[in-house]
Amino acid sequence: MRFFEALVISIRSLFANKMRSVLTMLGIIIGVGAVIAIMAGGRGMENAVTSTLEGLGTDVLYVQPVNPDAPGGAGMAPGYAGANLTLDDSEAIARIPGVLGVAPTNENFVEITYGSEKINSVIEGSTAEFQAMSNYELASGQFITERNVASRDNVVVLGSRTAENLFGDEDPVGQRVKIKDKRFTVVGVLAAKGGSMMGFSMDEIVVVPITTYQARLFTQRTPSGEDAVQSIGVLVAGPEQMDDVRYDIETTLIKRHRIDEDEKNDFAIVSMEQMIGVFTSITGVVSIFLAAIASIGLLVASIGIMNIMLVSVTERTREIGIRKAVGAKRRDILLQFLIEAAALSLVGGAAGIVFGWLLSLAISFIATSAGFPLEAMLSPVHIGIAVGVSLVIGLVSGIYPAMRAARLNPIDALHYG
Amino acid sequence: MELIELENVTKIYRMGEVEVYALNGVSLSIKQGEMLSIVGTSGSGKSTLLNVLGCLDRPTSGRYLLDGADVSRLNDNRLAELRSKKFGFVFQDFNLLSRATALANVELPLVYTGGGSKRHKAMEALERVGLGKRAKHKPTELSGGEQQRVAIARALVNSPSLILADEPTGNLDSTSSEEIIAIFQQLHKEGITVAIVTHEAEIAERTQRVIRLRDGKVASDGKADKP
Numbered sequence: 343m344r345f346f347e348a349l350v351i352s353i354r355s356l357f358a359n360k361m362r363s364v365l366t367m368l369g370i371i372i373g374v375g376a377v378i379a380i381m382a383g384g385r386g387m388e389n390a391v392t393s394t395l396e397g398l399g400t401d402v403l404y405v406q407p408v409n410p411d412a413p414g415g416a417g418m419a420p421g422y423a424g425a426n427l428t429l430d431d432s433e434a435i436a437r438i439p440g441v442l443g444v445a446p447t448n449e450n451f452v453e454i455t456y457g458s459e460k461i462n463s464v465i466e467g468s469t470a471e472f473q474a475m476s477n478y479e480l481a482s483g484q485f486i487t488e489r490n491v492a493s494r495d496n497v498v499v500l501g502s503r504t505a506e507n508l509f510g511d512e513d514p515v516g517q518r519v520k521i522k523d524k525r526f527t528v529v530g531v532l533a534a535k536g537g538s539m540m541g542f543s544m545d546e547i548v549v550v551p552i553t554t555y556q557a558r559l560f561t562q563r564t565p566s567g568e569d570a571v572q573s574i575g576v577l578v579a580g581p582e583q584m585d586d587v588r589y590d591i592e593t594t595l596i597k598r599h600r601i602d603e604d605e606k607n608d609f610a611i612v613s614m615e616q617m618i619g620v621f622t623s624i625t626g627v628v629s630i631f632l633a634a635i636a637s638i639g640l641l642v643a644s645i646g647i648m649n650i651m652l653v654s655v656t657e658r659t660r661e662i663g664i665r666k667a668v669g670a671k672r673r674d675i676l677l678q679f680l681i682e683a684a685a686l687s688l689v690g691g692a693a694g695i696v697f698g699w700l701l702s703l704a705i706s707f708i709a710t711s712a713g714f715p716l717e718a719m720l721s722p723v724h725i726g727i728a729v730g731v732s733l734v735i736g737l738v739s740g741i742y743p744a745m746r747a748a749r750l751n752p753i754d755a756l757h758y759g
Numbered sequence: 760m761e762l763i764e765l766e767n768v769t770k771i772y773r774m775g776e777v778e779v780y781a782l783n784g785v786s787l788s789i790k791q792g793e794m795l796s797i798v799g800t801s802g803s804g805k806s807t808l809l810n811v812l813g814c815l816d817r818p819t820s821g822r823y824l825l826d827g828a829d830v831s832r833l834n835d836n837r838l839a840e841l842r843s844k845k846f847g848f849v850f851q852d853f854n855l856l857s858r859a860t861a862l863a864n865v866e867l868p869l870v871y872t873g874g875g876s877k878r879h880k881a882m883e884a885l886e887r888v889g890l891g892k893r894a895k896h897k898p899t900e901l902s903g904g905e906q907q908r909v910a911i912a913r914a915l916v917n918s919p920s921l922i923l924a925d926e927p928t929g930n931l932d933s934t935s936s937e938e939i940i941a942i943f944q945q946l947h948k949e950g951i952t953v954a955i956v957t958h959e960a961e962i963a964e965r966t967q968r969v970i971r972l973r974d975g976k977v978a979s980d981g982k983a984d985k986p
Contacts, residue, residue, distance in 0.1 A: 344873070660854065663854070664855075664867070667815060667848050669843020669844070669872060669917075672835060673836075753815050756815075756850065756854060
């Protein structure tokens with residue numbers, strides 16, 4: 343018997359039991375749909391993070407404190423503020439040839455009050471260079487200046503969303519807001535930029551001079567008693583100077599921190615590319631983990647297919663007997679039922695891809711309207727995997743029922759029922 | 760020429776501890792072009808004999824020569840091949856696929872033997888049993904007699920050496936039975952070998968040879984007794 347004929351027989355029998363076929367497929371549709379939606383969502387998240395990071399500028403190096411005693415990469419964990427970088431380090435880096443500017447930056451969460459309005463926001467303590475380094479445009483007013491930094495002024499620049507949430511239609515420039523019970527004058531508002539970092543919109547921030555931040559808002563000292571800096575952004579003149587600048591920063595800081603040759607550095611220099619790599623691998627691991635959970639649904643679906651195929655074999659015992667009497671071999675019957683199971687699963691898988699794609703569109707829509715811009719991406723690789731997995735599920739769950747059918751004794755089968 | 764030779768064939772079924780001899784030393788031969796009936800009371804072993812003859816079942820012991828070759832020890836796949844090439848079956852309850860048209864039912868054996876012009880051969884077979892005009896009907900839309908004629912067409916379509924019919928008129932009224940027997944006789948005249956298992960004396964009378972079984976043995980074998 344040719345494959346094509348077995349295919350026709352199988353498809354006909356699926357059509358003969360439409361309701362049952364559809365219900366059985368539902369398991370596969372939901373399982374594949376969930377996996378596809380998660381993978382597409384994860385891919386979208388990866389793209390969103392990558393484009394946000396790229397929006398920060400690719401000619402930037404970040405210097406961060408590292409706990410030299412922590413094993414492996416744990417010292418670079420984002421939460422660790424080793425408190426060993428200072429504004430003096432930052433100024434020393436600024437003097438390195440090929441460095442266009444430095445933005446020492448401290449970051450925290452804070453509550454901001456204007457009249458009776460209260461919102462939570464990310465607060466950045468930085469310098470004038472922060473604007474250029476992070477690619478922000480001004481919507482109105484001005485950014486914090488070197489003079490603001492030098493004299494620890496209580497001035498603040500609002501992100502577009504922060505301004506909107508706090509002031510509505512009112513012009514915030516010149517108004518006073520309260521941060522940690524201290525009064526700050528709004529000097530400028532940033533233009534909307536889009537993008538987000540770890541779930542926080544890049545437009546939901548406030549920026550204050552780093553000196554003000556250190557002296558009046560969040561005080562953190564290095565072991566030697568100076569004000570600590572959480573990270574230093576370094577704007578490099580061009581990609582070709584990246585390696586030289588990186589080397590110079592390292593030697594400068596080693597000298598300044600008095601690190602011996604046999605000691606580990608208490609800082610790390612991270613390029614944007616590395617950060618993108620880290621985020622990509624994090625989102626990759628998370629989405630694979632979620633997909634693995636979702637594939638439990640596929641296991642259940644596979645049991646459903648096996649169940650329905652067993653019922654089908656029993657119901658069609660007589661048909662199998664007839665086919666065997668007129669010359670069908672074991673292999674012919676096996677093929678017929680295997681193809682039936684595979685077709686059930688493949689059609690379900692195809693519908694599941696469509697369902698998952700719609701689901702991921704819904705996720706993107708909800709995430710975007712919740713302020714976390716995300717565009718779900720369905721890649722051909724995901725589709726290929728889904729089709730392959732459906733096929734394997736069909737074959738695996740079909741093999742036992744098909745073998746039972748193929749082994750039936752023709753005489754018993756003919757007199758069944 | 761001998762088409763089939765059975766030598767001392769037994770078929771033993773185990774029912775728990777008890778061994779039942781469904782066939783107990785049957786020897787017979789069937790010539791090309793014969794038309795014969797196998798009769799006997801129920802439990803005499805006539806259906807078992809038909810199954811063994813049609814290679815649906817293997818004898819427990821003894822030899823079965825088909826065209827001179829011993830087929831009693833072949834595996835399932837080789838038996839399936841023999842069934843598709845050498846035999847055509849007609850059953851008491853027709854055993855047609857209810858969802859398929861008459862034509863598709865007749866085509867079924869050709870699906871497993873391969874080769875082209877399936878539709879054409881199936882149509883020819885249907886015309887031989889006078890159902891050319893009913894080819895597109897499903898079994899449920901056909902009368903019992905018509906359904907059995909479809910089954911005969913299915914048995915014919917591979918040009919078998921032997922057509923085996925198990926109580927082919929058991930579920931039919933007398934008019935339809937008459938039609939079916941007439942078809943078998945016509946096929947016999949065209950040179951096809953036909954073996955009919957039946958318990959109806961009127962049918963056995965219409966074949967030239969009657970094999971009577973009793974307790975799994977051949978009780979008599981010869982010309983039909985004229986009443």
